[in-house]
Amino acid sequence: MTIKYVIFDMDGVLVDSEPFWAESQIETLAQYGVHITEPDCEKYTRGVRVDELATIWCEMFNLAIQSTALRNQIVDTVCQKISANAQPMDGVYELLDFLKEKHIPVALATSSDRQVIKAVFDKLNFWDYFPIQCTAADEELAKPHPAVYLTAVKALNAKVKDCMIIEDSVTGLIAAKAANVRTFIVNEKFNDERFAIADERMASLRDVLAKLKMEL
Missing domain, CATH: 1.10.150 (DNA polymerase; domain 1)
Incomplete structure (x- = not known):
């Protein structure tokens, strides 16, 4: 894939x-x-x-x-x-820069509203990385419904089969899999059985980067 x-x-x-x-x-x-x-x-x-x-x-x-x-x-x-x-998650800029170098478009799909998005993006300078920002606050149904992820796929003008999602919560994982998108869980407790439906389970974004370097 x-x-x-x-x-x-x-x-x-x-x-x-x-x-x-x-x-x-x-x-x-x-x-x-x-x-x-x-x-x-x-x-x-x-x-x-x-x-x-x-x-x-x-x-x-x-x-x-x-x-x-x-x-x-x-x-x-x-x-x-x-x-x-606020502090960035370990490896986030390295992963985002790698995706930019590979010309892989990215999008945000969060349960947080735009006030929180702005606070995070202002603090950590994410604006240039994410021209597409989708929030479940704009959807009729929130995660675990897949609406915000399906909106992000549409905003990217992408096909579901060509996308992957990076999540950290059970609620988000359920939403991502309901959208039928390949999903990586990144969480220190990645071995928790509640994450069993994830396609990949990892401890950090650096692990995601290592995986993508092998695939892309």
Whole structure:
């Protein structure tokens, strides 16, 4: 299978932002007397769209605040943390430069909204790498529905069989495979059985780069 296009998730793939999402949820919910943990965030909200994330907590804890207001608080906190402290995932620029050298077009397909995309791209200078930015916030259905990935394939003017997706979450993996696209999982816990449906499972983007150097 020839790889002609690569579609990237963002949080946890391009940027080490998952801790910021967890911290922001923990800090925001604490203002309403609710105490959650990082494992709670991993279990219930990793990879989901932020409006759905807020709804999950509002319903789980019967919060008086409107989910849209909670969503806005969490997103604002995440963006502040990204702007101050975000770091790229190991190997990301090397992989992006390799794909550019090979004339492999890339696209972004993330559950984060455009406010978060802007914070990440401004901080880490990703604008020139990703002329195509797709967000599940623009879709009727979020991951694990494949809509955002199918939108990215269409935006690339590509065929599904020519694409690959790089994901880090179970929710994103389900979406990617539902789009019928070859999917690489990049996660320190890549041996987790929940990732078994991935086409490739790797610990870092440097492993992805090594694999693609053999294929391209």
